[in-house]
Amino acid sequence: MNRSRTYSLVDRLRVVQLRLASVALVTMMLVTLVDVFMRYAFNSPIRGAYELVEAMMLVFVFNGMSTAFLQRRNIVIDLVDSILHRTIVVALIRLSDVLTVATITLFAYAMIKPALQSYSYGEVKMELQVPIWWFWAVALVGIAGAILCAAGALIAPPPKPRHDKEPV
Amino acid sequence: MAPSTIGAIGVLALFTMLFFRVPVWIALTLVGFIGNSIMSGVTPTFALAGTVPFDVGSAYTLSVLPLFILMGEVASVTGLSSDLFKAARVILAGARGGLAVGAIAASACFGAVCGSSVATAATMTRIALPEMRAAGYHPSLAAGSLAAGGSIGILVPPSIILVIYAAIAEQSVPRLFAACLIPGLLLTAFYMTVAVLFANLRKDYAPMSKGVSLRERVSAMKGPWQFLAVFLVTIGGIYAGIFSPTEAGSIGAFSAILLGVAARRLTLAGLLRSIENTVAVCGMLFVIVFGANLFSFFIVQTQLPVLLANGAQELHLSGLMVMVMIIIAYILFGCFLEAIGMLLITIPVFLPLVKQFGYDPVWFGIVFVIVVEVGLIHPPMGLNLFVIQAHAPDMKLTSIYGGIVPFLFAPLLLIVLMFLFPQLALWLPRVLYGAG
Numbered sequence: 001m002n003r004s005r006t007y008s009l010v011d012r013l014r015v016v017q018l019r020l021a022s023v024a025l026v027t028m029m030l031v032t033l034v035d036v037f038m039r040y041a042f043n044s045p046i047r048g049a050y051e052l053v054e055a056m057m058l059v060f061v062f063n064g065m066s067t068a069f070l071q072r073r074n075i076v077i078d079l080v081d082s083i084l085h086r087t088i089v090v091a092l093i094r095l096s097d098v099l100t101v102a103t104i105t106l107f108a109y110a111m112i113k114p115a116l117q118s119y120s121y122g123e124v125k126m127e128l129q130v131p132i133w134w135f136w137a138v139a140l141v142g143i144a145g146a147i148l149c150a151a152g153a154l155i156a157p158p159p160k161p162r163h164d165k166e167p168v
Numbered sequence: 169m170a171p172s173t174i175g176a177i178g179v180l181a182l183f184t185m186l187f188f189r190v191p192v193w194i195a196l197t198l199v200g201f202i203g204n205s206i207m208s209g210v211t212p213t214f215a216l217a218g219t220v221p222f223d224v225g226s227a228y229t230l231s232v233l234p235l236f237i238l239m240g241e242v243a244s245v246t247g248l249s250s251d252l253f254k255a256a257r258v259i260l261a262g263a264r265g266g267l268a269v270g271a272i273a274a275s276a277c278f279g280a281v282c283g284s285s286v287a288t289a290a291t292m293t294r295i296a297l298p299e300m301r302a303a304g305y306h307p308s309l310a311a312g313s314l315a316a317g318g319s320i321g322i323l324v325p326p327s328i329i330l331v332i333y334a335a336i337a338e339q340s341v342p343r344l345f346a347a348c349l350i351p352g353l354l355l356t357a358f359y360m361t362v363a364v365l366f367a368n369l370r371k372d373y374a375p376m377s378k379g380v381s382l383r384e385r386v387s388a389m390k391g392p393w394q395f396l397a398v399f400l401v402t403i404g405g406i407y408a409g410i411f412s413p414t415e416a417g418s419i420g421a422f423s424a425i426l427l428g429v430a431a432r433r434l435t436l437a438g439l440l441r442s443i444e445n446t447v448a449v450c451g452m453l454f455v456i457v458f459g460a461n462l463f464s465f466f467i468v469q470t471q472l473p474v475l476l477a478n479g480a481q482e483l484h485l486s487g488l489m490v491m492v493m494i495i496i497a498y499i500l501f502g503c504f505l506e507a508i509g510m511l512l513i514t515i516p517v518f519l520p521l522v523k524q525f526g527y528d529p530v531w532f533g534i535v536f537v538i539v540v541e542v543g544l545i546h547p548p549m550g551l552n553l554f555v556i557q558a559h560a561p562d563m564k565l566t567s568i569y570g571g572i573v574p575f576l577f578a579p580l581l582l583i584v585l586m587f588l589f590p591q592l593a594l595w596l597p598r599v600l601y602g603a604g
């Protein structure tokens with residue numbers, strides 16, 4: 001499989017995750033809205049709205065980070081762009097790409113143990129009555145996609161350093 | 169090695185990584201992870217690194233962040249900013265510098281539904297700059313008023329940076345939103361005063377515009393009713409204790425969408441773009457919060473803030489002197505650090521120190537945001553200045569720098585007033601929510 005085909009597959013994964021996160025955001029908004037309406041209009045808030053928002057937050061956060069990784073949108077201090085030679089700046093961008101994969105993998109690896117503990121303890125959410133390990137599974141699936149998207153940035157061309165850009 | 173030495177080395181390593189272009193979230197995470205491993209061992213650190221992303225990613229309190237960002241994105245797409253500027257322009261027609269004052273007023277109002285300074289500066293520049301240039305305004309006055317006006321976006325509720333501050337400093341979002349209202353209004357008034365003085369001292373910088381009748385002015389006030397509706401429902405709802413911040417965010421985002429659709433200004437494509445932008449922005453924000461949590465835990469273990477406080481006491485520095493030093497440090501950091509990065513890197517170190525000297529964390533949050541505003545507009549690196557230049561490539565950076573200098577006095581004066589009268593920030597939260 002050539003490099004551009006691999007990249008386009010990763011980008012497709014990013015789009016899927018972006019849409020999942022978007023759906024989660026809209027769901028979060030609507031659930032809260034309906035909950036408020038039901039509470040004030042009928043004194044009958046939605047049971048489990050709070051936990052549903054927490055679940056949607058997990059979908060939103062762990063799927064939303066893929067776009068930031070693949071498109072290198074993370075916040076950097078780019079002072080050196082105008083000081084160092086272009087080759088060095090590109091090397092630093094590549095180093096950041098590698099560190100992104102390593103750091104997000106570190107988080108994912110660290111999350112496996114508490115996820116397994118949650119599975120073995122069999123805890124459930126108080127109102128929704130769903131196992132908490134489902135929530136962990138959602139987070140782990142999302143972060144796995146984020147790792148792939150972070151790795152995708154490794155095969156993408158590096159963005160232009162600041163002093164290569166068109167003058168603004 | 170003493171824990172505080174390890175802490176100091178960690179902070180140095182963090183700044184070195186940041187300087188060499190390592191993304192803020194990675195620098196925070198790596199320093200936090202390695203530092204915690206040294207301080208308390210690898211196994212507890214892995215436990216912490218495993219639970220932090222889950223706890224942050226499922227935090228109900230943080231759901232306010234994407235919802236307010238979505239509200240701001242939708243407000244940008246639906247042209248609410250344009251209505252605000254048109255109304256301000258008509259109301260202030262005939263006054264020298266009226267367009268500059270109008271741009272500042274419209275920026276403050278737009279900031280009240282947008283919550284982001286850079287977005288406010290970008291949006292208002294797109295709308296107001298062509299009109300100011302067409303009216304013969306000097307680039308310095310036009311750029312200065314737009315950059316300054318844009319910076320108000322983070323000081324008026326719902327300020328996104330205050331939501332993040334609340335999460336890191338463990339403070340109440342409604343209290344912070346109440347605390348920032350009076351300083352936000354004051355700063356808006358100060359900026360307007362600077363614009364009027366600027367325009368009257370340099371009459372060639374701001375030609376007089378044609379006046380309009382009182383009837384036209386009153387009628388112009390009806391234009392941006394959508395802004396009033398969204399602001400009253402969201403921020404009014406929080407102040408009145410009717411909604412929690414998350415609920416207000418949901419209602420605000422939904423109202424903005426509804427009003428956009430009703431006015432036929434929001435297409436499906438525009439809505440999708442707003443939602444996807446929100447996802448992308450939050451994607452980078454939340455990983456920073458993961459890293460900041462690890463870093464914060466490390467700093468607490470090293471007792472670095474205690475060391476700093478002891479050092480200040482040994483040097484017989486008063487609380488005020490320490491605060492002045494912190495503010496100077498922030499102004500310097502503002503030359504190269506982005507606002508949210510600055511918040512997440514420095515608050516774990518400085519806040520315990522600030523509390524130890526008896527300052528209120530809510531008050532400090534507002535002072536911090538005002539200092540961040542200075543960073544957004546002070547040359548040579550003020551982000552809002554670059555935003556304006558990006559929209560007006562033919563405008564010289566020196567003109568923009570020259571134009572912003574008079575406006576820098578406004579936030580500096582406000583900081584002095586905040587020290588003299590802390591009640592500017594603390595009175596309203598106390599009235600609304602009682603003693604903290």
